[in-house]
Amino acid sequence: MAEKKVEAITSMDEDFAQWYTDVVKKAELADYSGVKGCMIIRPYGYAIWENIQKDLDARFKALGHENVYMPMFIPESLLQKEKDHVEGFAPECAWVTIGGENELTERLCVRPTSETLFCDHFKNVIHSYRDLPKLYNQWVNVVRWEKTTRPFLRTSEFLWQEGHTMHATEEEARKETQQMLKVYEDFYLETMAIPAVTGRKTEKEKFAGAMETYTIEPMMHNGVALQGGTSHYFGDGFAKAFDITFTDKDNTVKYPHQTSWGVSTRMIGALIMTHGDDNGLILPPKVAPIQVALIPVQQHKEGVLDKAYEVASRLRAAGIRVKVDDSDNSPGWKFSEYEMKGVPVRLELGPRDIENNSCVLVSRVTRNKVFASLDNIEQGVEEMLQSVYTELVERVRTNLASKTHTATTYEEFLDTAANKPGFIKAMWCGDSACEDKLKDATGGVKSRCIPFGEEHLSDVCVCCGRPAKHMVVWGRQY
Amino acid sequence: MAEKKVEAITSMDEDFAQWYTDVVKKAELADYSGVKGCMIIRPYGYAIWENIQKDLDARFKALGHENVYMPMFIPESLLQKEKDHVEGFAPECAWVTIGGENELTERLCVRPTSETLFCDHFKNVIHSYRDLPKLYNQWVNVVRWEKTTRPFLRTSEFLWQEGHTMHATEEEARKETQQMLKVYEDFYLETMAIPAVTGRKTEKEKFAGAMETYTIEPMMHNGVALQGGTSHYFGDGFAKAFDITFTDKDNTVKYPHQTSWGVSTRMIGALIMTHGDDNGLILPPKVAPIQVALIPVQQHKEGVLDKAYEVASRLRAAGIRVKVDDSDNSPGWKFSEYEMKGVPVRLELGPRDIENNSCVLVSRVTRNKVFASLDNIEQGVEEMLQSVYTELVERVRTNLASKTHTATTYEEFLDTAANKPGFIKAMWCGDSACEDKLKDATGGVKSRCIPFGEEHLSDVCVCCGRPAKHMVVWGRQY
Numbered sequence: 001m002a003e004k005k006v007e008a009i010t011s012m013d014e015d016f017a018q019w020y021t022d023v024v025k026k027a028e029l030a031d032y033s034g035v036k037g038c039m040i041i042r043p044y045g046y047a048i049w050e051n052i053q054k055d056l057d058a059r060f061k062a063l064g065h066e067n068v069y070m071p072m073f074i075p076e077s078l079l080q081k082e083k084d085h086v087e088g089f090a091p092e093c094a095w096v097t098i099g100g101e102n103e104l105t106e107r108l109c110v111r112p113t114s115e116t117l118f119c120d121h122f123k124n125v126i127h128s129y130r131d132l133p134k135l136y137n138q139w140v141n142v143v144r145w146e147k148t149t150r151p152f153l154r155t156s157e158f159l160w161q162e163g164h165t166m167h168a169t170e171e172e173a174r175k176e177t178q179q180m181l182k183v184y185e186d187f188y189l190e191t192m193a194i195p196a197v198t199g200r201k202t203e204k205e206k207f208a209g210a211m212e213t214y215t216i217e218p219m220m221h222n223g224v225a226l227q228g229g230t231s232h233y234f235g236d237g238f239a240k241a242f243d244i245t246f247t248d249k250d251n252t253v254k255y256p257h258q259t260s261w262g263v264s265t266r267m268i269g270a271l272i273m274t275h276g277d278d279n280g281l282i283l284p285p286k287v288a289p290i291q292v293a294l295i296p297v298q299q300h301k302e303g304v305l306d307k308a309y310e311v312a313s314r315l316r317a318a319g320i321r322v323k324v325d326d327s328d329n330s331p332g333w334k335f336s337e338y339e340m341k342g343v344p345v346r347l348e349l350g351p352r353d354i355e356n357n358s359c360v361l362v363s364r365v366t367r368n369k370v371f372a373s374l375d376n377i378e379q380g381v382e383e384m385l386q387s388v389y390t391e392l393v394e395r396v397r398t399n400l401a402s403k404t405h406t407a408t409t410y411e412e413f414l415d416t417a418a419n420k421p422g423f424i425k426a427m428w429c430g431d432s433a434c435e436d437k438l439k440d441a442t443g444g445v446k447s448r449c450i451p452f453g454e455e456h457l458s459d460v461c462v463c464c465g466r467p468a469k470h471m472v473v474w475g476r477q478y
Numbered sequence: 479m480a481e482k483k484v485e486a487i488t489s490m491d492e493d494f495a496q497w498y499t500d501v502v503k504k505a506e507l508a509d510y511s512g513v514k515g516c517m518i519i520r521p522y523g524y525a526i527w528e529n530i531q532k533d534l535d536a537r538f539k540a541l542g543h544e545n546v547y548m549p550m551f552i553p554e555s556l557l558q559k560e561k562d563h564v565e566g567f568a569p570e571c572a573w574v575t576i577g578g579e580n581e582l583t584e585r586l587c588v589r590p591t592s593e594t595l596f597c598d599h600f601k602n603v604i605h606s607y608r609d610l611p612k613l614y615n616q617w618v619n620v621v622r623w624e625k626t627t628r629p630f631l632r633t634s635e636f637l638w639q640e641g642h643t644m645h646a647t648e649e650e651a652r653k654e655t656q657q658m659l660k661v662y663e664d665f666y667l668e669t670m671a672i673p674a675v676t677g678r679k680t681e682k683e684k685f686a687g688a689m690e691t692y693t694i695e696p697m698m699h700n701g702v703a704l705q706g707g708t709s710h711y712f713g714d715g716f717a718k719a720f721d722i723t724f725t726d727k728d729n730t731v732k733y734p735h736q737t738s739w740g741v742s743t744r745m746i747g748a749l750i751m752t753h754g755d756d757n758g759l760i761l762p763p764k765v766a767p768i769q770v771a772l773i774p775v776q777q778h779k780e781g782v783l784d785k786a787y788e789v790a791s792r793l794r795a796a797g798i799r800v801k802v803d804d805s806d807n808s809p810g811w812k813f814s815e816y817e818m819k820g821v822p823v824r825l826e827l828g829p830r831d832i833e834n835n836s837c838v839l840v841s842r843v844t845r846n847k848v849f850a851s852l853d854n855i856e857q858g859v860e861e862m863l864q865s866v867y868t869e870l871v872e873r874v875r876t877n878l879a880s881k882t883h884t885a886t887t888y889e890e891f892l893d894t895a896a897n898k899p900g901f902i903k904a905m906w907c908g909d910s911a912c913e914d915k916l917k918d919a920t921g922g923v924k925s926r927c928i929p930f931g932e933e934h935l936s937d938v939c940v941c942c943g944r945p946a947k948h949m950v951v952w953g954r955q956y
Contacts, residue, residue: 034556034598035586038549043614046545067524071516071635072619073572078512091579094551096588098573099634100623108513110574110588120512136521141550141619145578156577157549 009340011278016222020150023272027281027341030151037149037156041265044341045152047289048268049159053139055191055286056161056263059183065135065163070117072140073108078116082241085115088208092144094156110143115209115234115260118164119242122256129168129248132256133176137163152269153226153478160264166256168248170235173257174212177233180261181214184229192267193284193392194218194274195400196228197423197473199449204432207260211235217448217473219396220273223403223421225448225475228270231261269478275392281342282364284392285385291321292381293338297331297350307354311347311377318378320385322347339364344388345381365391404473408458413474417442423475427468429461438463438474448473487818489756494700498628501750505759505819508629515627515634519743522819523630525767526746527637531617533669533764534639534741537661543613543641548595550618551586556594560719563593566686570622572634588621593687593712593738596642597720600734607646607726610734611654615641630747631704631956638742644734646726648713651735652690655711658739659692662707670745671762671870672696672752673878674706675901675951677927682910685738689713695926695951697874698751701881701899703926703953706748709739747956753870759820760842762870763863769799770859771816775809775828785832789825789855796856798863800825817842822866823859843869882951886936891952895920901953905946907939916941916952926951 009022024030029045041049057067073096080086089112096108111117122134139161149155163180167173181198188194196218206213210232218228236255239245245253275282285291292315296308305326312322323343325334331348338346348360357374361384372380403422407413416424424445428434439446454471461468487500502508507523519527535545551574558564567590574586589595596614603609617639627633641658645651659676666672674696684691688710696706714733717723723731753760763769770793774786783804790800801821803812809826816824826838835852839862850858881900885891894902902923906912917924932949939946 031599031602033549033595034553035549035551038551040549040595040599041547043544043546046547049547050545066521067528068521069519069524069527069637071511071513071518072621073513073516073635075512093576093578094574094586095576096572097575098571098585100571100625101569107576108572117511117518121509121518124509143550147578157551159547 009278009280012221012276019276019278020273023276023281023340024151029268029272029281032151037146039151039155039157041159044289045268048271048283048287049265051287051289052191052267053161056183056187057139059187060137060161060163063135063179063183065137065165068136068138069140070111070114070121070138072111074111074114074116075106075108077106078120079109081116081119082209082238085209085238089113089144092146094143094145111140112142112144113260113262114138114140114142114162115164115238116242118260119238119244119258122166122239123242123244126166126244126246126256128246132166132168132246133172134166135163136165137161150269152265152272155265158265160262162262163260165259166239166244167258168246168254168256170257173259174233177212177214177231177259177261180259181216181229181231184216184231184261184263188216188218188228189393191284191286192271192274193389193396194228194270195393195397197400197448197451199451199454199473201230201449202428202432202435202447202472204435205447207232209234209237211237215449217475218270218274219400219403219423219475220270220478221276221399222273223423223475225423225477226266226270226273227477228267229261229263232259234258234260273478274396276342279336280340282392283342283344285344285389288342288344289321290323290338290341290343291385292323292345292347293334293343294322294324294347294349295331295334295338296324296326297348297353299326301351303354304349304351308349311349311359311374315378315381318382320378320381345384347381363388363391365395406457407462410463413438413462414441417445417474423448423473425455425457425471425473426462427458427460428470428472429464429466430469431461431464431466434461434463444476445474446477448475448477487756487758490699490754497754497756498751501754501759501818502629507746507750507759510629515624517629517633517635519637522767523746526749526761526765527743529765529767530669530745531639534661534665535617537665538615538639538641541613541657541661543615543643546614546616547618548589548592548599548616550589552589552592552594553584553586555584556598557587559594559597560687560716563687563716567591567622570624572621572623589618590620590622591738591740592616592618592640593642593716594720596738597716597722597736600644600717601720601722604644604722604724604734606724610644610646610724611650612644613641614643615639628747630743630750633743636743638740640740641738643737644717644722645737646724646732646734648735651737652711655690655692655709655737655739658737659694659707659709662694662709662739662741666694666696666706667871669762669764670749670752671867671874672706672748673871673875675878675926675929677929677932677951679708679927680906680910680913680925680950682913683925685710687712687715689715693927695953696748696752697878697881697901697953698748698956699754699877700751701901701953703901703955704744704748704751705955706745707739707741710737712736712738752874754820757814758818760870761820761822763822763867766820766822767799768801768816768819768821769863770801770823770825771812771821772800772802772825772827773809773812773816774802774804775826775831777804779829781832782827782829786827789827789837789852793856793859796860798856798859823862825859841866841869843873884935885940888941891916891940892919895923895952901926901951903933903935903949903951904940905936905938906948906950907942907944908947909939909942909944912939912941922954923952924955926953926955
């Protein structure tokens with residue numbers, strides 16, 4: 001039978017959207033399903049998600065959060081309890097109207113998010129200050145009916161975690177909201193190798209029902225933003241709507257203060273579009289299902305495969321995820337295949353290498369080759385994994401810096417939006433009418449956030465010329 | 479503020495059903511939700527599920543299985559592709575008929591199980607013998623619309639894993655089916671401390687669309703069975719219905735052979751009803767979120783809490799899950815609380831213990847107290863955890879043996895069913911009419927399975943007197 005071919009993919013510069021679709025398909029991350037807008041996450045894509053989950057879950061638990069599971073159905077009356085919230089989500093709901101062959105007396109929304117369900121439960125389990133804080137999280141599937149969808153980036157069903165917490169005081173809840181955004185920021189940098197802009201959403205871009213929304217906004221390779229994760233402070237709005245109260249130490253009855261925060265399988269989209277290149281995916285070592293692709297060269301020769309298995313088992317013992325590809329495909333095919341799959345390090349091992357007690361290590365980012373001694377191969381591989389991480393972070397920083405522009409006049413803003421992909425830093429008066437105007441005038445540039453550590457670029461709003469209140473980072477988004 | 483009370487629960491012997499409900503509630507495992515038939519899994523219950531998941535997932539992966547994620551919606555036309563399957567599940571489906579404010583052109587079933595979705599995907603990814611076997615699994619929520627529900631045992635929504643595999647030959651697929659039942663059997667015994675009956679389902683009790691269904695049937699403390707997990711061999715029925723083919727080594731086009739297998743959050747119900755007692759839950763050490771409850775005695779005295787934290791951190795370093803309860807509740811309250819929660823070992827540590835360089839260890843099963851030296855407390859605790867496991871297994875074996883009866887005549891069968899709770903071993907002719915007759919005559923005793931290693935009790939069917947083909951284990955079920 002003929003060897004499978006690793007087909008070339010569309011070049012990023014030629015057609016970024018097609019390049020993305022090609023990578024998703026050729027790296028075997030996801031597939032389309034027969035259900036409109038819903039994707040199949042294939043083993044390689046799901047293994048990335050498992051690594052993400054494991055890392056984040058440990059971060060949540062280290063801060064005292066506990067996992068729970070709420071039902072996936074929300075009765076319509078429950079969804080309607082908080083007015084802003086239902087207005088935000090009702091248009092995107094999928095509704096179950098028939099159960100067990102009978103028309104339901106009340107239709108059920110498939111959860112788009114679970115604030116209402118958590119509140120309905122909090123009402124039963126929060127009575128005293130001793131019951132606070134409640135620090136809950138769940139890893140679940142959610143549904144938001146989308147008209148146009150793309151794998152990982154926007155799908156009608158997706159996987160995510162949603163944290164929901166209740167606190168005795170506003171101060172504590174606000175601190176939690178910011179702390180969890182910081183957890184996301186650390187995770188993006190340390191695990192996903194993605195330094196990113198963080199800040200506060202404007203009134204217009206806030207989550208439905210929230211008083212404050214904080215966001216992390218990684219920039220993709222092409223300069224487009226992806227809302228990478230959000231953390232919301234709700235005040236006591238839901239608590240009042242759901243009648244959740246507690247008796248405080250001073251014996252008075254109070255409403256608790258609430259937060260929620262979430263990240264989703266979109267992050268896999270962020271990984272692809274931030275790090276990938278024309279040869280396919282590039283995965284940061286911490287999320288890579290395979291960290292080292294060990295390719296035996298002239299594997300039919302005596303001793304090659306034995307040595308390959310021995311090296312692999314030494315690396316595994318050192319906690320490194322290795323795959324030995326001993327299939328009958330050619331080394332060249334294998335090189336392309338694991339480049340496509342974004343494996344951070346390739347280890348080539350042939351008869352001459354074995355003779356020299358060494359092997360070849362190749363970085364997926366720079367494609368630089370180095371010879372490494374087999375004596376301390378664990379260390380050699382660890383160092384290259386570390387350098388892959390460092391190189392990825394540097395590349396993202398460079399891309400972010402080179403594609404972040406400043407505009408102080410309306411004309412400059414429009415000109416930048418039209419000609420330079422990326423983010424625009426510009427002052428803003430605080431009026432959402434200016435956000436609308438800029439979006440319409442540019443064909444889609446929206447406020448990403450008011451960044452932490454905002455700069456003072458000028459005294460007036462880039463749009464209307466009235467006094468500026470904030471610096472905003474603007475950009476197009478997925 | 480007055481100390482919370484640990485209220486007594488209903489006695490098992492008085493009202494087993496009420497006892498179960500009390501344990502679920504008082505041990506804070508689950509709560510009812512506002513959605514009919516759907517439960518909230520609370521942190522303590524979910525932590526048990528996480529331990530179950532982690533253990534099973536490692537067993538699956540060690541055998542080469544990969545996790546994936548399929549959509550949760552099944553278009554009606556897809557569900558209808560395999561006739562027996564749709565007949566089995568259609569009456570239990572929840573249907574989404576509206577998405578994003580529009581009536582859908584085709585209604586979507588919320589997955590009750592995912593054979594159809596996996597087959598729809600297998601069709602796209604299986605072409606050659608090189609693509610086989612496909613060994614997939616997913617951890618997801620599923621929905622089966624139930625009229626009467628009980629937490630963990632029978633809920634409209636539940637969590638489970640469903641393995642779906644495709645193989646080149648019937649032999650390999652049949653081997654997989656039995657191998658995965660063996661994985662469940664080992665897991666029940668080694669991790670859940672539940673030795674159980676295993677075997678093959680009769681034609682009448684098979685899974686919808688399966689050629690063979692294998693089952694594990696643990697007996698609850700009261701003698702009632704719980705279908706604890708099933709593994710199905712499908713032959714090539716689905717493959718034909720979904721037109722899944724592959725080119726084999728001999729260059730001929732063939733249909734692959736399929737299996738599926740699953741266990742669910744029901745297993746938490748099995749843990750409760752198998753091991754619990756009148757003081758609450760009893761958890762086998764491997765699934766217990768807290769393995770040791772460390773209760774400081776006279777904790778206000780100098781050095782007591784410091785020593786408690788020191789001992790706890792030594793135990794944690796040895797990989798033991800410890801909780802120090804340093805709250806201002808009384809030791810007596812704490813003793814009851816952790817007994818209710820089924821924590822396998824209690825460690826009491828007071829000033830006199832510290833003086834003697836020792837502590838008291840109490841087994842949740844036997845409630846025996848032993849003094850243990852603090853010098854090698856890790857070993858002392860490990861030994862008691864091991865003895866808790868051994869004692870649980872022994873108790874279950876004894877219960878199973880004492881509540882398994884034999885009947886060789888119809889009268890004996892009815893008499894046993896009416897007067898002795900538990901299983902009945904009896905011969906059967908192979909005709910489902912006899913299963914129906916026995917079920918009706920006894921008010922619910924059904925065939926659990928044809929056990930592996932069936933005995934020969936007599937030559938004739940216990941129901942009709944015709945020649946017997948098999949020995950069947952019969953029993954009532956949850």
